[in-house]
Amino acid sequence: MSSAPRARQPRPAGRGRELTFWLLTRYSAVALFVLALAHFSMTHFIYDPADQTAEWITQMRWNSLALRLLDWSMLFIVLIHSFLGMRTVVQDYLKGTAQHVVITLLWILAAALVVLGSNVVLTLPLK
């Protein structure tokens, strides 16, 4: 089974918002290929989930300003990528008002996650 090229999202014509979203999905994909796989390797292969308590995160992982910055940028990139992807999914299965309402709800959820994630990255005291 490798008839995939048919099922890909075709590059949108013109230079409008759809093309921006299409390119943004692909550029963020390349960034996440490195960031998300490194993140998963760090949290599952280098360390074990059992070790990474709240105290460990405060004292070890987020004791480094550089790692906080890395995690914070990953938050934005993963939210952009995953919510643009979910927008495509919703556009495929819903039409008209339902599509508009669900996509609006998706943006609100993404904004709420930016607030929650940024809050903890920025306000957890450095130990």
Added chain:
Amino acid sequence: MLAWAFHRISGIAVWAFVILHVIDIYLVGGNPDAYNELLQIYASPPGRVMETLLGAALFYHALNGMRIVVMDLWPALTAYHRQLWRIVWITFFALGLPGAYIILKPIWELAK
């Protein structure tokens, strides 16, 4: 079609986990005790099986995503989509199986 279906299912699964993950990390600051309790679930045998499935979804999505990016940004390479598809699955199992072993290993150690 199969590549597309897997890509979509794994994408939705990882998206759902991202929502959970932002909320659980928020708890590190907001309610550390609740976070540590949740961590016990992540570290439990059923939690490790779920994490292995999460890792599989993430890894497939990442590998197949790169195949799509390569073909979308360099359309000439679409001619090699069969080879790219094969590389996706060889890499998936070659690195994914040892990865699954590392995540699941503590279950057997717990059982001893």
